[in-house]
Amino acid sequence: MNEAAWSWAHAAAVLPELLVGLRITILATVVGMVIASVLGLVVAVVRRSSLRVVTMPIGFLVEFIRSTPLLVQLVFANLLFTQFPSLAIGCVVLGIHYATYMSEVYRAGIDAVPKGQWEAAIALDLPRSRTWGAVVLPQAIRNTLPGLGNYAISMFKETPYLFAIAVVEMYTAAQQYGAGTFRYIEAITMAGLLFLLLSYPTSLLVRRLENRLA
Amino acid sequence: MPENDTTPAIQFQGVIKQFGHNTVLDGLDFSVAQGDRVTLIGPSGSGKTTILRLLMTLEEADGGLVFVDGEPYTHEMRGGKRVPIPEKRRSLVRRRVGMVFQQFNLFPNMTVLENIIEAPIHVLGKPKAEAIADAEALLDQVGLAEKRDERPTRLSGGQQQRVAIARALAMEPDILLLDEVTSALDPELVADVLGVLRNIAETTDITMLIVTHEMQFAREVSNRVLMFDGGKIIEEADPETIFTSPTHERTQEFLRAIL
């Protein structure tokens, strides 16, 4: 009977397709995290301004993006910006969505820099740009590395949402294989295991980093 | 309750305690008689607090035996082997020992009264009305009757510590352990707490084991002072003798530094 519960042959056959999808997954994660890290830092710095006409709209926008589904945002952007390739849209939306998380990580990291550092910089009459660039940010960024690592892993596990905008990352590859061969069990299970195989050791590394920096 | 009046309240036999590579107690032998008021002095790391923590089962000895009222506490010898005693039996011994902590450790989610009656009701099985009456009497004794329905967070450090003392006494222990109970208090609050402890020492015959820096208090309340260093008792005497004419060099050094 063709209805064997699990076929190792299919498990092996789907693997190369998954690995092709994995390349897109990793690409999306890397580009997305670069965007999120840079944009998040900008947002964090801007939100420290004392101008409420600036901080309030940005604050609201950050909250809005953070609290609404990434999935819906992806579909929205993809429907709207038809002139751009879906992968690019996916990366940008991931980046913006995660920038809202990263801005919070940076905020906490900056706040964790002891007040005495600021005061010493003022006492030495350092210009603001030097204070930020040479004193505060290097210390703040060190604080943010574990958060950055954890969100990178989180984004990696959310790239499957790109299935909704027809980007063939690893999960979509599995689904396509399943749709073509009706062997969903091997396809989706293998995809899940690959996610686990990649994210778990990485999360252990991030935990170790966290302990070392603590 | 101990069998007769000569059974030691506390007995350590060859007790060994290590933390990692650090041997804090190395085959310690000593005993405390019923009704004794013993102060343990010595530099930090000398093992004094460890002794208290072993008596409260907050730590477990790596070797040797501890007896309370003549009964083995956490381990016993059976057929020549040192075997652990099951929790149920330890529990019965543990409730004869009470402890007051440096950081008070009152339960913030309960009122003062609830803190005091919790264990008597659920561990000793005291009826609630009786537990409340006894708790109110204890609060009276420590001078905080009017605070019975307050949350611990609303009290000063000294007040919290006095409640902690009442909470420990509510279990009617035979032995009271006091671990630097005034070290975390602002100086002006120390006197009230010491006053309560002095009162307890005078009006009851509870056995007390005290770790403290308050030498004046130790002199007034204790009948024995043990000087610890490197996990060993290097000198022992009554307070007058040890504070005025210590014989061991280390004791002299230590007392000179703190007095």
Add this chain to the structure above:
Amino acid sequence: MSDNLQQFVELLPQLGEGILVTLELTLGGAVLALLIAFTLGFGSRARTKWARVPSRVVVEFFRGTSLVVQIFWLYYVLPLPPFYVELDPLACGILALGLNYGAYASEVVRGSINSVAKGQWEAAIALDLSAVHRMRRVIMPQAWPLMIPMFTNLLIQLVKGSALAAYISLHDLNFFTEELRERTSDTVFSYTVGLIFYFVVAYLLTLAMNALEVRAKNRLGAGPSLREVLRLAPVQTTADVGAGTAVLTAPKGGDRA
């Protein structure tokens, strides 16, 4: 614009259905997640490795595989051999959301219990309180307010994750958004409306969780009561042990699961 609004009004029943389904997924998923969180949270703290190791394995498994994979696995794979289990799509969604976020929440439970000051454990031991009694009356009441902010984060993520339901044939808010777009042919309008409704749901849930946090902290004597906060009445000051002032806070950000 008025055309759009008219279409929107015509679709109000569908909006109602969409919100209802999203709420069912959210609340069902949240309750399941809470149960799983405490089970696995306590399991990971157990003395015996026969409880500890399986708990940790389950936690890492559901954290490490993606929610998308999990929900589609339940939807596509479970009906197949060797399982032959055909779950109702709503059950699928609730199960996936509950397992995934329950695993993350179990870490919150474990971490919060570990955060309770050591002195509290020691005082409970000194009073000879049994382990169960100690957990119930001393530790958990103090761990609980620590869990709430992180639970709030996870709850919002759960709401966001529920949007996947549209792809397993559920008529949730995400599905409604697409319906609206098909009716109005106006992407910006429809999706903005959809996102706004998601935002409102998330915001209301956050307010509810914040109120819960205020109440929990108040029970510890570590903050004002809900009434005091809402009326902005003068707050009584707190002394040293366990002090922390609780005020209605904005949604807490950037916390890694």
